[in-house]
Amino acid sequence: MKYIIANWKIKLAPVEEIRLAKKIIELAVDQGKVKVSINPSFLSLWSIAQILENTPFYVGAQNCFWVDNGAYTGEISPEHLKSVGCHYVLIGHSERRSNLGESSTMINKKIRCAIDNGLVPILCVGENDDERRSGSKDHIIRREIEMALQNVNIVGTQKLLIAYEPIWAIGTGQPATVQESVYMHKVIRQTLVDLLPDETAKNNAFILYGGSVDSANVSDFLRAESVDGVLVGTASVDYKQFAKILEIANNI
């Protein structure tokens, strides 16, 4: 099974997001091979959840808070996300870590609350260009995962997705090579084996690649055995690119 997660960020206006969602539901999804989540902006999430209902497409959020209800002005409750049909939630995206100062403690609390509500967290990790050049990327990624997963219990059929998104590859048109992503996926898998019970690390955790994925390179990533899917930004708001990505994923 390969995951295709579309992170629309706030690249489109809500009316454009709704228009795109209505076109996307006409696309074929081989549900035996691919799981697809559309993660729109919050203003259109509920409407899009309704549009995607009874289709093979899932809805995801781009963030959540770590408490379900209460006096938390402006926050997004994981319980409310679940109640409107949301399935996945991105947590710890590098754009939030850098623009909003999202800390590893916050990320850890968000993951725990998302799991408590039966959402599937997609934990985003990745090194910046300096960390890459200084050779510290393995350490950085390992540390991000260790901190994010403190006291996280994954039981039963609960899933955890980890997206390796090198910061230097996001929105630059310069993706990591498949070899680089496969190498880092092995580091991540080993980290998970060290942190989680063996069966959980093997059966409940999936590792994606993100950063300048498009219709021209997606097949190389999806063909790599250790890559369980892709997290797509820019190309996911371009209908033609996204349709092609899905077609390729259906045929891997």
Ligand code: 13P
């Ligand atoms: P791009 O596909 O635009 O590089 O964005 C990747 C990303 O940040 C997905 O979360």
